[in-house]
Amino acid sequence: MRKEEASSGISPKALTATEEILEEITELMANKQNIEEDEDSKIRAERSQALDARFKALHTWSKTKKAEKRKHDSDENLSDDEQLTPKKSRKKRRGSDAIKFLQEQNEKEEERKQEEMEHRKDMAAIEMKRQDLLQQQLQMQQQQMQQMQTIVSKMSQP
Numbered sequence: 674m675r676k677e678e679a680s681s682g683i684s685p686k687a688l689t690a691t692e693e694i695l696e697e698i699t700e701l702m703a704n705k706q707n708i709e710e711d712e713d714s715k716i717r718a719e720r721s722q723a724l725d726a727r728f729k730a731l732h733t734w735s736k737t738k739k740a741e742k743r744k745h746d747s748d749e750n751l752s753d754d755e756q757l758t759p760k761k762s763r764k765k766r767r768g769s770d771a772i773k774f775l776q777e778q779n780e781k782e783e784e785r786k787q788e789e790m791e792h793r794k795d796m797a798a799i800e801m802k803r804q805d806l807l808q809q810q811l812q813m814q815q816q817q818m819q820q821m822q823t824i825v826s827k828m829s830q831p
Contacts, residue, residue: 688696
């Protein structure tokens, strides 16, 4: 009805309350259909993306299986099912790995301690040299004082 009013430019007779309610209901239903169509298109897009991802994963997986099958073709004792199932390989841990790690840690600790001892020895040698220099300076000052005293005593004697 409203479309008629807008297109013709002539306003028809006023709508009754029932007609207005019916018109609102039809508009609401049309909006609901548009919303549902939007949601459906989103769902379809998500589904197609998921299918593409699945296809890529299966394609990659099949390549891996083919490569594994080529490796195991030389072994004819295996059945077809055994050739297609992937074998899980786990790294075997040995007790020697832990021992090796502990030995390396011990060696590093010994090297660090050795370096620390050498550093302490160097610092002690430097401190000894400093003490020697201070002792020499003190002796020189004492000698100078004695010389000054002898000069002063000689000058004071006429």
